[in-house]
Structure formats: C-alpha cells, structure tokens
Amino acid sequence: MDFSQQFFQQMINGISLGSIYALIALGYTMIYGIIKLINFAHGDIYMVGAYIGFFAITQAQIHIFPAILISMVVTGILGILVERLAYKPLRHAPRISVLITAIGVSFFLEYTSMYFVSPTPRTFPAMLGGVSIHVGELVINGQQLTILGVTILLMAILTYVVQKTKIGKAMRAASFDTETAELMGVNADRVISFTFCIGSALAAAAGVMVGMYYNSIDPLMGIMPGLKAFVAAVLGGIGILPGAVVGGLILGIIEALVSGFISSTFRDAAAFAILILVLLIKPSGIFGKNTREKV
Amino acid sequence: MLKINDINVYYGAIHALKGISLFVNEGEIVTLIGANGAGKSTTLRTISGLLSPKTGSIEFMGKNIAGLKAHDIVREGISQVPEGRRIFAEMTVQENLDLGAFIRTDKEGIEEDLKNVFGRFPRLLERKDQLAGTLSGGEQQMLAMGRALMSRPKLLLLDEPSMGLAPLFIREIFSIIKDINETGTTVLLVEQNANMALSVANRAYVLETGRITVTGDAKELSKSEEIKKAYLGG
Numbered sequence: 001m002d003f004s005q006q007f008f009q010q011m012i013n014g015i016s017l018g019s020i021y022a023l024i025a026l027g028y029t030m031i032y033g034i035i036k037l038i039n040f041a042h043g044d045i046y047m048v049g050a051y052i053g054f055f056a057i058t059q060a061q062i063h064i065f066p067a068i069l070i071s072m073v074v075t076g077i078l079g080i081l082v083e084r085l086a087y088k089p090l091r092h093a094p095r096i097s098v099l100i101t102a103i104g105v106s107f108f109l110e111y112t113s114m115y116f117v118s119p120t121p122r123t124f125p126a127m128l129g130g131v132s133i134h135v136g137e138l139v140i141n142g143q144q145l146t147i148l149g150v151t152i153l154l155m156a157i158l159t160y161v162v163q164k165t166k167i168g169k170a171m172r173a174a175s176f177d178t179e180t181a182e183l184m185g186v187n188a189d190r191v192i193s194f195t196f197c198i199g200s201a202l203a204a205a206a207g208v209m210v211g212m213y214y215n216s217i218d219p220l221m222g223i224m225p226g227l228k229a230f231v232a233a234v235l236g237g238i239g240i241l242p243g244a245v246v247g248g249l250i251l252g253i254i255e256a257l258v259s260g261f262i263s264s265t266f267r268d269a270a271a272f273a274i275l276i277l278v279l280l281i282k283p284s285g286i287f288g289k290n291t292r293e294k295v
Numbered sequence: 296m297l298k299i300n301d302i303n304v305y306y307g308a309i310h311a312l313k314g315i316s317l318f319v320n321e322g323e324i325v326t327l328i329g330a331n332g333a334g335k336s337t338t339l340r341t342i343s344g345l346l347s348p349k350t351g352s353i354e355f356m357g358k359n360i361a362g363l364k365a366h367d368i369v370r371e372g373i374s375q376v377p378e379g380r381r382i383f384a385e386m387t388v389q390e391n392l393d394l395g396a397f398i399r400t401d402k403e404g405i406e407e408d409l410k411n412v413f414g415r416f417p418r419l420l421e422r423k424d425q426l427a428g429t430l431s432g433g434e435q436q437m438l439a440m441g442r443a444l445m446s447r448p449k450l451l452l453l454d455e456p457s458m459g460l461a462p463l464f465i466r467e468i469f470s471i472i473k474d475i476n477e478t479g480t481t482v483l484l485v486e487q488n489a490n491m492a493l494s495v496a497n498r499a500y501v502l503e504t505g506r507i508t509v510t511g512d513a514k515e516l517s518k519s520e521e522i523k524k525a526y527l528g529g
Contacts, residue, residue: 166397173383173394180381182365183343183374185398185446 005137010260011253016144016213018252019151023206024229025236025244026158027199033175033239034195036095040102041082042203043226044109047219049075049204050211051117057125064127068150068208072201079200080193088189106226113219121218124211143213154205155245158198162241167194175239224268228255231275237285246286250274296321296481297342297450302351302361304334304341311337313505314351319450319483324476326484326492326513328526329502335485336378338502339452342483343375344368355450370398374448378455378485380439384428388419391427391438395445404447412441415471433464437471444475451475453484457491469495489526493517501526 024046031039049071056067086105090098128142162168174181174191182188210225211217232251236243251271258270278285297319304312312334319325327335340346342353344365353361360368374395383391392412396405413420416437422430427438436456443451453472457465465488473495476482486492493499493513501509501522509522516522 166393169386169390169394170397172386172390176383176385177381179345179365180377180383181394182345183369183377184394184442185366185369186394187364187366 006260007257008138010256012138012140012144013260014253014256015249016147016252017256018249019147020206020210020213020225020248021229021232021251022245022248023151023154023202024225025232025248026155026241027203028229028233029236029238029241029244030171030195030199032233033241034171034178034192035087035091035098037087037098037102038230038238039199040099040226040230041105041109042199043222043224043229044106044113045075045079045082045200045222046203046207046210046225047217047222048078048109048113048207049200050207050217050221051113051122051219052204053208054122054124054211054217057127064146064208064212068205071204071208075204075207076197076201079196082200083193083196088192110219110222117219119219121216124215124217126215127212143209147209147213150205150209154202158202158241161198167191171195228271231271231278233285235274235278235285237288240285240287243285243287296356297483298352298354299338299342300352300354302341302348302353304337304346304348306337306346311505312341312348315502315505315507316351317500317507317510319481321449321481322476322479323498324472324482324484324496326486326496326499327502328486328489328492328499330526331487332504333502334505335502336454337505339375339454339483339485342368343373343452369446369448372447372449373452374443374446374450375452376439376443376454376456379458380432380435382427382430382435382438382442384426386427387424388427388430388438389423391442392419392423392445395442398446405445408445408447412444415444415474416441433460433467436460436464436468440468440471440475444480448480450481450483453482455485455487457486457488465491489522490517 024042027042028039031037052074053067053071056062056070057064082105086101087098090101128146131142131145133140133145162171170181170186170191173184174186174188178188228251229248232247233244235250236247251274254270254274255267259267299315299317301314301316302312303314315338327338329335337346341348344363347362351361352359355371355373360371383394392409399405418434419438419441427435430438456468460468469491472482472484484492484496493516496513499511499513499516500507509516
C-alpha cells in the first residue's frame with residue numbers, strides 16, 4: 001500500500017472514530033449549553049448504552065438497528081433519572097458541587113455496572129462483517145458504513161428537532177437565557193430533562209456502535225471516549241452543536257493519522273495535546289465567540 | 296384585575312419589598328415610579344413569578360397566583376417585558392416571536408397576532424429572518440414588546456421600556472404603550488422616566504426603599520410639588 005492509499009484508509013478510519021466522538025460530544029455540549037455543567041458521567045452513560053445494546057443483541061437475538069433504538073430509549077430514560085436524582089437537587093448550588101457530583105455519578109455507574117455485569121470484558125457478537133465497499137484499494141467495512149449512516153441520520157434528526165420544533169426552540173431559548181425562557185412559558189426543568197434524554201440517547205447509539213466496531217465492551221470503556229469527547233466538545237467550542245460534530249471529526253482523524261503514520265501508542269497523547277493547544281491558543285474553541293461577561 | 300396584598304419579598308437576607316399593596320383595574324395603565332433600588336423591578340418580578348413573596352397574596356382575576364412558577368403565570372394571562380429587553384440574541388426575530396406564543400396552540404390566532412405585531416412594528420417584519428442580536432436598541436425593545444404580546448396577555452408588565460433609548464424612540468415606545476392599552480390590554484409600567492410614565496398612566500404608585508409612599512391619579516401626581524422635586528427634575 002502506498003502513501004496516499006494509506007492516508008485515505010486512515011481518513012476513513014478516522015471519520016468513523018470521529019463520528020463516535022461527535023455523538024458523545026453532542027451530549028456534553030448540549031448539557032453544558034443548558035445547565036453549564038461538564039457532565040463527567042456522560043462517558044459512563046455511553047458505556048451503559050453499549051451494555052444495553054449488547055444484551056438486546058445476545059439475549060433477545062435482535063439485529064443491530066433495533067438494538068441501537070432500544071438502547072437509545074432505555075439510556076435516554078437513565079439520563080433523565082440521573083439528572084432528576086443527582087443534579088436537580090443542586091440546581092442552585094455552586095457549580096463545583098455539581099461537578100463533583102458528576103464525578104460521583106460516574107463512579108456510581110462504573111462500579112454498579114461492574115457489580116451486575118462483572119468487570120470481565122464481553123465479546124460483542126460479530127455483525128455486518130460480510131458487507132464492505134471497495135473503492136480501488138480502499139476498504140470501507142460494514143461497521144464503518146453503519147457508523148457513518150447512523151451518525152448522519154441522528155444528526156439530521158437532531159438538527160431538525162433543535163432548529164424547527166417547539167421543544168427545540170425552547171431548548172435554545174433556555175440555553176441562552178433560562179429566566180426569560182421561563183417568562184415565555186417554557187418549563188425549564190422539562191427542557192433540561194429533555195436535553196439529558198437526547199444527549200444520553202446519542203451516547204447510547206455511539207456505545208452500541210463502538211461495541212460492534214471493536215467487538216469488546218467493559219464497564220470502564222466509557223472513561224477514555226468520555227474524555228476524548230470532552231476534548232472534541234472543547235475543540236469545537238463548548239455549548240455549540242456544530243462545534244461538537246466538527247471537533248469530534250477532527251479529533252478522530254488526527255488520532256487515526258497518528259496511529260497509522262507514527263504509532264498507535266501516541267494517539268491518546270495526540271488527543272490531549274490538542275486539548276492543551278486549544279486551551280492555550282483559543283480557549284473558546286473553533287466556533288466559539290469571545291464571550292463577554294454579562295453585567 | 297390584579298390585587299397585591301401586603302407582600303414581603305426577600306433576596307437572601309435583604310428585605311426588598313416591605314409590605315407592598317397595590318391594585319390594577321382592567322383597562323388601566325398603572326405606573327410604578329421611584330429611584331434605583333426602590334423595588335420597582337422586584338415588584339414586577341414577583342408578580343410574574345420569578346420571585347416569590349414570603350408573605351402576602353397576589354390575586355389575579357380572582358385567583359391567588361403568589362408562589363406559582365413563572366411558566367405557569369404566563370398561562371394565567373400575565374406577560375412581562377423584562378428589564379434590559381432580554382431578547383434571545385442568537386435566534387431570529389421570527390423565532391423570538393414564536394417563543395412569545397410558546398404557551399399557545401391556536402395556529403390561526405397566533406398567525407393573526409403575528410400580523411398585528413408586524414403591523415405595529417413594521418421594522419420587525421423587515422428584519423424577521425435576522426438574528427435578534429443584530430437589531431438596534433430601539434428595535435430590540437420593540438421585539439421584546441412584540442414577543443410579550445404574542446402570548447395575548449390580559450395584563451402586560453413593562454419594566455423600564457425607555458432604558459437606554461434615544462429620546463425619539465422613547466416617545467415612539469410610549470405612544471405604542473398607549474396604543475396597546477387602547478386595544479384592550481391592561482398595563483403595569485415600571486419607569487425611571489417618571490415624566491413620560493405619568494403622562495400616559497391613569498394612576499401611579501411611588502416606591503421608596505421597598506415601601507409605597509405616595510399613590511394617586513397620575514395627572515395630579517405630575518403636578519405635585521413633592522413629586523416634581525424628587526422625580527421629575529424640579
């Protein structure tokens with residue numbers, strides 16, 4: 001394989017991985033947008049999503065697509081519960097208290113999962129292995145096609161919901177100015193629940209697809225992608241939806257190129273080097289505006 | 296229509312409203328005037344449910360609304376134009392107006408009111424697809440008022456509509472307030488510009504450090520020596 005082929009093959013891998021980061025980063029950024037919380041439990045929500053998908057496929061013997069759907073619904077409800085039980089009582093507490101609580105929720109989800117499903121990694125059943133597209137020497141396999149297709153579909157739906165529907169407008173209004181949104185009749189608590197539901201469902205879809213892509217899941221699988229997606233959200237500009245998508249894709253591509261051309265042991269370092277660079281050069285992210293403090 | 300009875304409101308340890316009572320009759324324009332920090336905005340924020348009174352009652356159309364959430368009070372028919380306009384800057388003018396009608400489901404009625412708002416504020420129609428943050432201060436005030444009218448309120452609360460506007464715009468805004476009132480909406484107006492406020496209002500209350508000190512007919516108050524000295528610049 002010559003250089004350009006290798007390059008394009010890594011781009012395909014990078015876009016697949018980046019789509020996963022983008023789906024997780026969307027949840028981070030939506031939740032940050034509305035309650036200004038970096039939800040460090042978000043990576044673990046993604047892990048729970050992967051397990052629900054796993055059990056749906058192995059126990060109920062269903063196909064990957066309905067499994068993704070079931071996982072999204074159940075994990076969406078879990079997201080609402082986490083918000084109601086852990087974060088809502090702290091609505092008027094200092095932000096650091098909520099942040100620490102998020103870390104607590106993260107551990108809670110990790111170790112509760114270990115108790116129930118054991119810490120041993122599970123092997124995800126091979127799916128869609130036979131399908132693949134060949135473009136010259138390049139290979140796009142079935143899992144990658146699924147990741148791309150599902151991600152594009154989910155983002156299209158999300159864009160429609162956020163831009164065109166009443167609840168989407170309420171979400172944007174409440175993110176911008178919660179109090180004034182309340183004056184319009186928007187029930188902020190309901191909008192926050194809805195945001196957690198959508199964000200968690202997107203993470204669940206990502207979790208199931210990662211299980212399918214790497215064939216293996218475990219209760220601590222959410223930590224690294226959670227952090228990476230956080231980097232992606234910051235890279236794009238935290239609180240900005242297109243920023244999360246672009247940030248996720250850039251991160252995925254860089255990681256794939258680093259793994260392909262330098263060494264796969266450097267890919268995590270590359271991701272966090274990006275975080276450091278963003279914080280040094282443009283802390284508000286690619287799409288971020290220079291925010292003025294409101295007086 | 297609105298009857299506030301002896302409310303006490305606190306911001307943490309600060310006693311902001313000390314036993315305020317006032318009423319607004321249907322069809323009136325009533326104004327609250329007073330210096331900075333007298334409690335004018337606090338009064339409006341308490342009526343609209345952003346703050347809740349520790350004691351006392353707020354009766355609207357015969358129902359006690361004290362302690363209801365802000366998003367429920369809009370549904371009772373009270374709409375507020377907040378201080379500083381607080382438009383959704385990153386959304387379009389049209390979307391801001393859509394949010395004003397958030398509590399409604401009657402498509403035709405909303406369409407009709409949208410036409411009315413655009414009729415009243417033609418500039419908003421010209422700029423309906425523009426981001427609200429790109430409007431001038433006066434236009435933003437018009438948008439905030441249009442947005443509040445989109446819920447078809449029985450009572451409109453206006454908090455400092457003249458703040459930061461050029462004199463020409465202030466005149467325009469006040470003539471619009473009169474006009475809104477004449478088409479059947481009751482208005483409770485908070486203003487620092489006491490002159491303008493008294494010129495459009497039927498009745499007025501003067502607030503001083505959380506208490507109502509003077510109340511009466513707006514025309515008479517604007518002639519009173521005491522009021523002139525304190526609020527009308529001699």
